[in-house]
Amino acid sequence: MSKRKLPTQKGLSRRAFLKTTGAAVSAGVVSGAAAELLNAQSTAKNKVAGPGEVPITLRVNGETHNLNVEPRVTLLDALRDRLDLTGAKKVCDRGTCGTCTVLVDGKAAYACSMLAIDAQGREILTIEGLAPEGELHPISAAFVENDAQQCGFCTPGFVMACKAYLDRNPNPTEAQAKKALGGNLCRCGTYIGVRAAVLDAAARMKGGR
Amino acid sequence: MRAYLPQFELITPTALEDALKLLAREPGQWEPFAGGTDLMVLLEAGKLAHQRFLNIWRLKELHGMEETRENVTLGALTTYTEVQKHETLQREFPLLCRAAAVTGSVATQNRGTLGGNIANASPAADSPPALLVYDAELELLSARGARWVRYAQFHKGYKQMDLAPDELIARIRLPRRANVAPGFSPASWGWHEYYSKVGTRSAQAISKVCFAGAAQMANGRIADIRIALGSVAPTVVRCAKTEEFLRAEEKLTPAAVQKAQEILAGEIAPIDDFRSTARYRRRVAQNLLGEFLGSAVR
Numbered sequence A: 001m002s003k004r005k006l007p008t009q010k011g012l013s014r015r016a017f018l019k020t021t022g023a024a025v026s027a028g029v030v031s032g033a034a035a036e037l038l039n040a041q042s043t044a045k046n047k048v049a050g051p052g053e054v055p056i057t058l059r060v061n062g063e064t065h066n067l068n069v070e071p072r073v074t075l076l077d078a079l080r081d082r083l084d085l086t087g088a089k090k091v092c093d094r095g096t097c098g099t100c101t102v103l104v105d106g107k108a109a110y111a112c113s114m115l116a117i118d119a120q121g122r123e124i125l126t127i128e129g130l131a132p133e134g135e136l137h138p139i140s141a142a143f144v145e146n147d148a149q150q151c152g153f154c155t156p157g158f159v160m161a162c163k164a165y166l167d168r169n170p171n172p173t174e175a176q177a178k179k180a181l182g183g184n185l186c187r188c189g190t191y192i193g194v195r196a197a198v199l200d201a202a203a204r205m206k207g208g209r
Numbered sequence B: 001m002r003a004y005l006p007q008f009e010l011i012t013p014t015a016l017e018d019a020l021k022l023l024a025r026e027p028g029q030w031e032p033f034a035g036g037t038d039l040m041v042l043l044e045a046g047k048l049a050h051q052r053f054l055n056i057w058r059l060k061e062l063h064g065m066e067e068t069r070e071n072v073t074l075g076a077l078t079t080y081t082e083v084q085k086h087e088t089l090q091r092e093f094p095l096l097c098r099a100a101a102v103t104g105s106v107a108t109q110n111r112g113t114l115g116g117n118i119a120n121a122s123p124a125a126d127s128p129p130a131l132l133v134y135d136a137e138l139e140l141l142s143a144r145g146a147r148w149v150r151y152a153q154f155h156k157g158y159k160q161m162d163l164a165p166d167e168l169i170a171r172i173r174l175p176r177r178a179n180v181a182p183g184f185s186p187a188s189w190g191w192h193e194y195y196s197k198v199g200t201r202s203a204q205a206i207s208k209v210c211f212a213g214a215a216q217m218a219n220g221r222i223a224d225i226r227i228a229l230g231s232v233a234p235t236v237v238r239c240a241k242t243e244e245f246l247r248a249e250e251k252l253t254p255a256a257v258q259k260a261q262e263i264l265a266g267e268i269a270p271i272d273d274f275r276s277t278a279r280y281r282r283r284v285a286q287n288l289l290g291e292f293l294g295s296a297v298r
């Protein structure tokens, strides 16, 4: 099979970068053995983080937070334990139930399945940032009025998944709403109310927000 | 509750050459970390073998898609969400889009990557049967250079791959099935495509059986056919003997379909596990073949 060029990035062909690998290694703040690996000539690009705490910056609900976390800390733990944003819940802690759903750059993401350190440079939206203090976002209002919760533990996750979906698909059918929220589980079995709430919220959000 | 968590190091290079150099210096020490949807499950279960992770998400060369007359080439970091949105893939490689749409949930599709699905090497993964049907090729990259391998030859056994410890999967190449005219779709050349994932529910379920098939029909005859399955053997499998038999058949009679189903049973080796039984999987695989062939002649 023929060898082909990499998609060139700033004109760097594979051949070119293979030639330069010996010379142009850049390394930044490094620790442990990795420091020796990425020897010298620092341009602060490659940070080996950990195993100890590292300073990170997160953008959450429009605010900038500086904190120190170990690289193994998930975004969910950082939000809940460090930033006191406990709206995103921890249930399965492994990407199965959706209670921890937040928006990352406008897309639904499981906060339990993303490292906090890897969430840097992205806009994170949690349920706390959905509407100004004391107000209900139309999606939350639709959940209330359609009896879309019983214990309510799953609700923040559903609301955020719903927000991510409606932002891109303002006119869903019930079947589409069902599929869009397939990654969120409710032990109280409020799915019928949730589906009604999604359609209601879509209607409420027409023309704004 | 979270199990014991080993401490770990994470490096996030932005230059491909740096990532490859690190892998070359300490091969096997640094585990690539893509979308993390498989790795985070292991992390949270306290089952991660590695303690050092090479975050490849910022490597631009591993993102993006490229089209030429002959191929569509996808970066290994292409997410399921990106796959589903891509117009050329929708038109020419619909099975891959179908697979992406039934993988996990929306949140998993936003983060999970094709490269991760391949390298995780689960026999129950959902995109590999589609990749097998489309004769995909993989570009493997290391500081030593690049090589292309046929995906059909990539999985060597359960969780065994033709992937050296210093290599990354860089790109996935899908050969286009005919000279591409604008607006070309394989359907207009008689291609009929079929994908079915059988699991306990439609979201977040791991397949009990996953079937991908494409048949090119000409005057009620099979001119070409490709069949691949997941969850029925230690690796995903392309069923060459079944294909060969069907290509040689004059007409798809009920007897021919039955014979094909028997041959298929010989090409797979399902097991009993907590998700299903070998017997069920074999039977369902045969039924899906029947459904595929039935829908192709209709």
Ligand SMILES: Cc1cc2nc3c(=O)[nH]c(=O)nc-3n(C[C@H](O)[C@H](O)[C@H](O)COP(=O)(O)OP(=O)(O)OC[C@H]3O[C@@H](n4cnc5c(N)ncnc54)[C@H](O)[C@@H]3O)c2cc1C
Residues within 6 Å of the ligand: A094, A095, A096, B031, B032, B033, B034, B035, B036, B037, B038, B039, B040, B041, B056, B076, B077, B102, B103, B104, B105, B108, B111, B112, B113, B114, B115, B116, B117, B118, B119, B120, B124, B125, B126, B127, B167, B168, B169, B170, B204, B205, B206, B207
């Ligand atoms: C709730 C849930 C549901 C899921 N449902 C499905 C499903 O329905 N069907 C399905 O098939 N899968 C499913 N998965 C599994 C997973 O989402 C996919 O396998 C996904 O494609 C993995 O990609 P990733 O980028 O997240 O991989 P990661 O977790 O980052 O990596 C997985 C493995 O691949 C290696 N790797 C990743 N990229 C590369 C590369 N470019 N080169 C070399 N090695 C690499 C990593 O080192 C690691 O060993 C599910 C997972 C979860 C958590």
Ligand code: FES
Residues within 6 Å of the ligand: A089, A090, A091, A092, A093, A094, A095, A096, A097, A098, A099, A100, A101, A110, A111, A112, A113
């Ligand atoms: S806690 Fe994140 S998906 Fe369950």
Ligand code: FES
Residues within 6 Å of the ligand: A148, A149, A150, A151, A152, A153, A154, A155, A185, A186, A187, A188, A189, A190
């Ligand atoms: S309302 Fe109780 S889990 Fe959903």
